[in-house]
Structures are given as C-alpha cells and as structure tokens.
Amino acid sequence: MAQMTMIQAITDALRTELRNDPNVLIFGEDVGVNGGVFRATEGLQNEFGEDRVFDTPLAESGIGGLAFGLSLQGFRPVPEIQFFGFVFEVFDQIAGQLARLRYRTGGKFHAPVTVRAPFGGGVHTPDMHADSLEGLMAQTPGLKVVIPSTPYDAKGLLISAIRDNDPVVFLEHMKLYRSFRQEVPEEEYTIPLGKAEVKREGTDVSIITYGAMVHESLKAAGELEKEGYSAEVIDLRTVSPIDIDTIIASVEKTGRAIVVQEAQKMAGVAAHVVAEINDRAILSLEAPVLRVAAPDTVFPFPQAEAVWLPNFKDVIETAKKVLTF
C-alpha cells in the first residue's frame, strides 16, 4: 500500500496497463516527454518509449480518428483530451464513430478505447476547461462513462476501463487530482464498471452523487448527523450505465433521496437517476426526489465559481427539504 493522490493513482494504473498489454498506447497533446499538463503520464514515455506513449498534433478530432484507426489495427488506445470542454472538436469521433463501431459492423470490429479527460470546477480555469459535459456522453449509446472521486477508485476503474473492449470515457475531476491522499494498493486490481459504492451508510436519506460532489455530500452528511439525520452517500462512480440496484436498495431503505451533481440542472445525469427511482421505487418514497445542480447558465467566469458551483451547503439545504417534506 502507498499513499497516493488521484493523479498518482491514475499514472500508476496507466503504468500497470502499459506493462500488462503491449497493445496499450497512450497519446494526446503533451502527454509524452512533458508527462501531461497535469503530470498524469509523467515518466511513462521514458519507461515505455515513444512508440507506446507519444504526442500528437494539436487537433482533437485527429486524436479521435487516430484512436479509431489504431483500434482497427488491434491496438488498445488510451487517448487524452487535454480538457473535456474541447470534446466538441472530437464529438463525431467519440459519439459518431467509436461508440458505433461494434454495432455498425455487426460485431466484426470493436473499439477498446479509453478516452481520458480532465474536467470540473473550483480551480479557476479559463473558459471551456471545467464544464461538466458527462451528460452528453451518457446520452450516447455505445459508450460507458466513468467518473472516479478517490485515488483508490481511480486506479481500479481506470484499469477496468482500459481492459474493457468497448469505448469508455474516463473523466478526471481537476479539483480532486491532488486534493487528498489515500491508501492505494501497489499491485493491480479492478473495480467493475457500472457499480456504485456506498461511501457512507445511513438510514434517513439517500444522497446519490458523483465526482467532486461526493466529497461535498460526505461533508454535508457529517453536518446532518450533528442535527440527528443519518444520510447514506452513494458514489455512482460510473454515470453510464448507472447502478440501478445499489440506488434502489438504498432508496427502499431510506424512503428519501436527493441527487447531487456539479453540472447544470438541465445537464448531467441527475434527471435520469430521478426517473429511474420514480419508475422503480415510488412506493418507497416519503417525499419527491430533489436535485442539487448548478444554475442553467454557461459555466461561470472564474471569479464567479464560488457562488455558482453547488457545494455542501446546497446539499444540506436540499436534504432538509426532503427530510422535512
């Protein structure tokens, strides 16, 4: 075991898979000699060579096309999109091409591609760096979308993502890259995709969340406990497909639920979670399922992040509304 930040756990997962499978290729803008703009690929080119870890021209669609073409030649590409706000440049290659490769060829070809990209607010990045666009990906048949919130999860989920034989979008929250350390096993391990985790057990209300909001929700749960409320915090970990069983089991136990996301209310995956609960557990509900989400504006100018981004106070407020409905 070693104490690792999330970024170190990601590097460790990438190193593990580069060692395990000669078909794994890592490429993107400045991921080679530079080791990535966040150091996620630091030391990897040095250890595995330019043939395995290499830089690309500055063009996201080209990077997506490269991943697609390398898949057709039996490689296991792990491309990086420098910031997920730049996904619009490569939307066709991800949603229009990679996600459909297996279906279009009736299973004759497939795309074992893991697209890594940082996202997320709270670190005062310039325009189009921090937007939460997982909702766009989650609405694309053929993709899986993974968002870890801890170093331990990041490593196990990334290894699973890379080994998956279908395309996975792996979104890394910038604020969580180095915000804390956690014990992470040095050996390889996997966490199944599509499996949520109960990060805190509780009996009065289920807080279903992902990404940086997991930590806001845990903080809120601590505060709520002081007021005598027991909140269960579920980290989705995979936002497409969502883990229905874990969500429903929790809601059936608590009878109350909120869904917490950093994305705007009209975006993200919260509406989908609410709909699934309504479909499957309405008879268990003591109150409607409410959402904590950002306002439906464009992602804020950096100085307005603090007033715009949802935080633990919003979680407490919404949880209380549901608890006292």
Next chain:
Amino acid sequence: MASNTKNVQFDAAAQVEKIAEQFQMFQILNEEGQVVNETAMPDLTDDQLQELMRRMVYTRILDQRSISLNRQGRLGFYAPTAGQEASQLASQFALEKEDFVLPGYRDVPQIVWHGLPLYQAFLWSRGHFEGGQIPEGVNVYVPQIIIGAQYVQAAGVALGLKKRGQKAVAITYTGDGGTSQGDFYEGINFAGAYKAPAIFIVQNNQFAISTPREKQTAAETLAQKAVAAGIPGILVDGMDPLAVYAAVSQARERAVNGEGPTLIETLTYRYGPHTMAGDDPTRYRTSDLDNEWEKKDPLVRFRKFLEAKGLWSEEKENEVIEQAKEDIKEAIKKADAAPKQKVTDLMSNMFEEMPHNLKEQYEIYQAKESK
C-alpha cells in the same frame, strides 16, 4: 528602415500561379485511347489490363442495375458511380490484399473489389447490419457517411500498419466538397506528421450535391491542399484508368518504403445524380457539361486502347455484362434471404458484454419477439 522596404512588394499573383504550376494534370491515355505519356506507362500485363477493363464494365452495369433496383424499391440508399470507374477501380487495382480501404458513401465498388461480397453491399444499401459484417481477412471498413471522418481514421489505420511493421497502406476516399472539412485537413496533416503509409484520394467530380467545386475553395487545384500538410500532391485525369493506376502505385510504393502519405486528386465526373434520394442534377448542371464529360468516359478510351492492342472485343464485353447481371441477380436473392433484423440483434451488437439497462430491455424485446 521604412524607406528601404517601401518599394518591396510581395508578389501575391506570382505565388498563386507558381503553386498551381506544380500541380499539372497527369494523364497517360487521352480521350481517343492514345498513349500521350509513354514514359509513365504502368507495368501491367495483358491479363491485368483486361481484368481492369472487366471490372470497370462490371461496375458500370452494377451502377445501372443498382439505380434500377433502387427505383423498384429493392435497394435503399444508393450513390451512383457511373463516370468514376477509372478513379475508383484503377486506384483499388493498384492495392494489395493487405491494404486497408476506408471508403466514403460513394465508394462501395472499391470495397466490393477488395473482397466484400456483393450481397452484403446490397444489405448495406438496404440498411441491414449483416451488410457491415466484413468477412475475416477483408481489410475494409463500411462506407463512411460523415464526410471527412474516414480521413482522420485513415491516419490512424496507417499509423497502426506502420507500428505493426506491415508493408501495407491505408487508402481512403472523399469528394471535392469533402476537402472543405476540418477532418480532411487533420487527416492528411496527422499522416504527414507521423510519416504514416496512407493514400488520400480526392475524387473531384466537380459537384458536392448542387454546389460546384469553385464554391468550395479559391484554390486552383485540390491536390495543392497537400502543401498545407507538407506532403506530395498529384492531380490526375480521373477518367484515365492508367494514370490513376500509375499515381496510386507510386503513392503506395512511397508509403510502404516509409516515405509517408500522398494526396491524389482525380478529376472526374458522376453521370448520375448525387444519390437516389430525390436529387435532380438538371437543376444545377447543364446538358452541355454532361455531354462534354461523356466524351471523356473512362470506358470509351480504355476500350479503344485495348481494342487497338487486340485485347478487347464486343464479345468479351458482353460476357462481362452477362456475368455482372447474373451475379447481381444472385446477390439480390441472397440479400432477400437474410433474416429480418430484430431489436435483440441490434442490442447484441452494442457491447461485448451488455450493460444492465440493455439486459433489461433485451428481456422485454425477447418476450415481444417470441410472441
């Protein structure tokens, strides 16, 4: 300092002209089937020359029958190919089996001659997943609908071949309109930066649906767009099978020798509409223009060339036509026999392992289908 430079003028006109001069049209056979460039003659045996003609005639018939089958409702999406036989088939003829073809939506003939069974091409036209189930060992992808996407993907396939150390190339096709796409430029630029073994073909049939080539770009030729990627570009008479074959052979040779990609513009024409989905070319093309290009028909000039060499006859041609018609009939029958698609089939083709939402929906549809 200003006084020293004020009379120095950048000669913009000369620059444009000098670039255009580097992209002269490469031709071997003229409209009369005469060899006008003996030194560039590709090394093809009599059998190979006849085989190329056979494929061109066959594909002209395939186009005629496909249009007619489409009108009868026995085919779906179809983009006519008549006029482009030299551009499509002579380029494919220069390939080896190991080469990987990434076609556009009009490039069905190339993948058929590269090994995709005809009935599957028909199933693709109709919209059946079996059409995309490329047989093992046939190195092609399904026709790409998103114009330009095949270009960036070709750069990836070519890089893959290079990394595997294979002596093979990735070849891809787009049209004149497609050169305006960002992916077009990114594809040739990536392949250039990685010195990847790719051949990029632009079939300039002069119209993107109704938009003439002049409205796509102010560039004198499309071949010169290669300059932006720092790779060689060739403008070739796309109605001349020998010139197309020679250009692609040379590009392939360069590529497998590790010298990188080439962009080839084939100047050609489609005699038919853009697609069979209601396009009416009389709205945007004159009959004069049609007549002018019919004189350039690749079949006419290649037929004359071969007849002069005593390698072709009406009898041979009729044999090909009969064979084509028979094969097409068989292929349509085979396509008719393909089982109807079920929703559960579509679900099964999404992932290696179905996620739970699909599993759940699979059971629902399986129950519906078993009723």
